[in-house]
Amino acid sequence: MAATTVSNKRVILKRYVTGFPSEEDMEVVTAEAPLMAVPAGSEAVVVKNLYISCDPYMRNRMTHHEVPSYVADYVPGEVLTNYGVMTVISSGHPDFKAGDLVWGITGWEEYTMIDNPESLSKINHPDLPLSYYTGVLGLPGLTAYAGFFEICKPKKGDYVFISAASGAVGQIVGQLAKITGCYVIGSAGSDEKVNLLKTKFGFDDAFNYKKELDLDAALKRYFPKGIDIYFENVGGATLDAVLPNMRLRGRIAACGMISQYNLDNPDGVHNLFYIVTKRLRMEGFLVFDYNEMYHRFEEEMAAYLKEGKIIYVEDVVVGLDAAPAALIGLFTGRNVGKQLVAVSQE
Amino acid sequence: MAATTVSNKRVILKRYVTGFPSEEDMEVVTAEAPLMAVPAGSEAVVVKNLYISCDPYMRNRMTHHEVPSYVADYVPGEVLTNYGVMTVISSGHPDFKAGDLVWGITGWEEYTMIDNPESLSKINHPDLPLSYYTGVLGLPGLTAYAGFFEICKPKKGDYVFISAASGAVGQIVGQLAKITGCYVIGSAGSDEKVNLLKTKFGFDDAFNYKKELDLDAALKRYFPKGIDIYFENVGGATLDAVLPNMRLRGRIAACGMISQYNLDNPDGVHNLFYIVTKRLRMEGFLVFDYNEMYHRFEEEMAAYLKEGKIIYVEDVVVGLDAAPAALIGLFTGRNVGKQLVAVSQE
Numbered sequence A, B: 001m002a003a004t005t006v007s008n009k010r011v012i013l014k015r016y017v018t019g020f021p022s023e024e025d026m027e028v029v030t031a032e033a034p035l036m037a038v039p040a041g042s043e044a045v046v047v048k049n050l051y052i053s054c055d056p057y058m059r060n061r062m063t064h065h066e067v068p069s070y071v072a073d074y075v076p077g078e079v080l081t082n083y084g085v086m087t088v089i090s091s092g093h094p095d096f097k098a099g100d101l102v103w104g105i106t107g108w109e110e111y112t113m114i115d116n117p118e119s120l121s122k123i124n125h126p127d128l129p130l131s132y133y134t135g136v137l138g139l140p141g142l143t144a145y146a147g148f149f150e151i152c153k154p155k156k157g158d159y160v161f162i163s164a165a166s167g168a169v170g171q172i173v174g175q176l177a178k179i180t181g182c183y184v185i186g187s188a189g190s191d192e193k194v195n196l197l198k199t200k201f202g203f204d205d206a207f208n209y210k211k212e213l214d215l216d217a218a219l220k221r222y223f224p225k226g227i228d229i230y231f232e233n234v235g236g237a238t239l240d241a242v243l244p245n246m247r248l249r250g251r252i253a254a255c256g257m258i259s260q261y262n263l264d265n266p267d268g269v270h271n272l273f274y275i276v277t278k279r280l281r282m283e284g285f286l287v288f289d290y291n292e293m294y295h296r297f298e299e300e301m302a303a304y305l306k307e308g309k310i311i312y313v314e315d316v317v318v319g320l321d322a323a324p325a326a327l328i329g330l331f332t333g334r335n336v337g338k339q340l341v342a343v344s345q346e
Ligand SMILES: NC(=O)c1ccc[n+]([C@@H]2O[C@H](COP(=O)([O-])OP(=O)(O)OC[C@H]3O[C@@H](n4cnc5c(N)ncnc54)[C@H](OP(=O)(O)O)[C@@H]3O)[C@@H](O)[C@H]2O)c1
Pocket: A055, A056, A057, A139, A140, A143, A164, A165, A166, A167, A168, A169, A170, A187, A188, A189, A190, A193, A233, A234, A254, A255, A256, A257, A258, A259, A260, A285, A286, A287, A288, A330, A331, A332, A333, A334, A335, A337, A338, A339, B276
C-alpha cells in the first residue's frame, strides 16, 4: 500500500526571540504530513491534533540560552511543541490504538508522529470537554492543585491573594481556595476579568491592577489584616507590593513571574527583608515534579467539574493560523481564561 | 538603712537614625544608678552588667518607624538595651539571689534594675567564658543552630555557602555545617577574616568578597556544582549573585540582610525567577521563635565547645565608652568575630 501524502499546516519558530515576542517570530507553513500509518516495527503513534495549549513558559523556550534553561530551547525552523489533546490515527504501541483520545506533548501542527508514546496519557473523562485536558484537567490544573496544596499549605480562614487570577492557573487556585474555606482576592488586568472573578469564580473580591496607581495601598485596602498566602504568577512590582502586606509566617508559592519573561534585565525587588522579619516562606515549584500526583488530581478535579463546584473559562481561537497571535496575547493579557487553539474541531 | 547613690555610666540614643549610623547618634552619659537594694515587696532584680552584646538588629531599633517594626524602636534620651551577661546584686525574686550569674535583656550601662526577671536565664556553664552567653551560647548561637538545622535542613554532602561568615552567627553556622558533613565555603570582608575561616573554623574554602569584582563568577569558581544551602546574612547584591548559582531544590535561610540596614531605599534583587525554575525555598526566621529549643541547644553547644569541636572568636572592646564605635563597626566590618563590650571585668 503506497502511503498517501497529506499536507500538514504547522507553526514554526522563525528566529530566536529577544524582548517582547511578535507574530513575525513565528511562521505558519504547510509541509508534508508524517506517514499516516506507523512503519512496521516502530512503537510510535501518529496523532491528529485537536487542541493545543498556549502557555507562558513557551516564551522562555523561544530564547537562545547559552547556559541551558529549565526547559529546552525551541529550534528556529522547527515546529513548536507543547501540550495538546489528540486522537490516535495509527499506533505501533501496544498501549494505544487508532481512535484513542490522548493528551500530552505534541506539535503545533495538524498531524504529529510521536516517537515516545509512553509520554502520552489517556483521556479518562471524555464526557467533559476534551479541551479541558489543555487546562483544568491538564498542566494548568495540576499546577494550581500542587502549588496551592503542596506549597501554600492552606488552612481554612487564610487570606489568599492571587495575581493573574482569571488566567489558566489563577482561576483554579481561587476556586480551590474557596473550597478550602479561605478568603480569596484576585487581581487581573481588565474590568471584564475582574467581573469574571467576582461573579463566576466566586472570589470574595477582585481588582483591576492597571487601575491601581499604588498597589501597596490597594493591597492594604483589600487585605487590612494582611495576606497569608500569595500565589505568585506575575513577579516584579506585584511581588514587591505584596511583601510588606504579608502576615507573619505567610507563604508565597512562586509559580511564575510573567511580568519578567520579556525583559532582558529583570526588575529589582526591594522588599525582601520582610522575608526575615515576617518569617515568610517563598517557594518555587514546577508542575513537572508532580506527575505522580496527577491521577488523584484528575479524579478530584473531574468530580468538582461534574458537580459544578469548579467552573472553567477558556479562550479558544480556531485554527493554527490564529495560534501565533494567541500565544503572544498571553503577554498583553488578551486572553480571557485559558488560552488554547482548536486545531481541528473533529 | 539609707540607700547610697552610685554613679551609672550609660549609653543613650541621642536621636533617631537615618542612613548610616554614627557615634554621634549615641551619647555616653553618667547618671545616678538604680537603688542597689530592691525595694521591699518588689520582684525586681538589680544587676551589674559584665558583658553586653552588639548586634546588627539594633540598627533597626534606632529608626523611627511609623508602622511598628518587628522589634520596638529605641527612644531618644533613653538607655539602649540588648542581651548581656550580668551578676545579680540584689533580688526580690524567689528564683534569683545576689551573686547569681544570669544573661538576658539589660541596659547599656553599669547597673540595671530589671523589673521582669522571668526573662533572665541562669548561666549553666560558668566554666566556659561568661562572654559566650552574648554569642555562641546566646542569641547568635541559637540563631545559627535553629537557622541551620530547622530552616536549611542540611544533609551530609550538601554544598553550603555562608555570607558574613566570620561573624557572630556565620562562624557557628560553618562549624555546624562541617560537623554535619557538608562542604562549606564562606565569604568575608577582609583577608584576615578569610584566613580565620580557613585555618581556625575549618571551612573548606573562603574568599574576600571585596576583592571579587564579579561575585557570580567567584561563586561559579568556588561552587562548580552549585549551592544547596545559602545561609543569608547580607542580602542585596550577594543574594542576587547566589540565586543563579543555587542547585535544584536549594534552600536559602534568610537570617539577615545587613547590607540593606542603612539604606533608605533597599537594593533591588533581580534574579528571583530562579526561585521558580530551580524550585528553591527561601525562608525567613527570627531566633525569638526558637526559645523552646534553647536548652537542647545550650547543652549540645556547650559540649562541642568543651570538646574543642567548635571554636569561637570574639572581638571584645573594654568599657562603655567604646560601645558606640563597636556597634557601628558592625556595619563597616570592623569586628573580627563576635562583637561585644566588656562593661566590667569583675
Ligand atoms: N510553575 C509551573 O509549573 C507553572 C505551570 C504553568 C504556569 N505557570 C506560570 O503561571 C503563571 C500563569 O500562567 P497561566 O498559564 O495561568 O497564564 P494566564 O494567566 O492564563 O495568561 C497570562 C496572563 O498573565 C497576565 N500578564 C501578562 N503580562 C503581564 C504583566 N506584564 N504583568 C502582569 N500580568 C501580566 C495577563 O493577565 P492580566 O490581564 O490579568 O494581566 C495574562 O492573561 C505564569 O507566570 C506561568 O509562567 C507556572
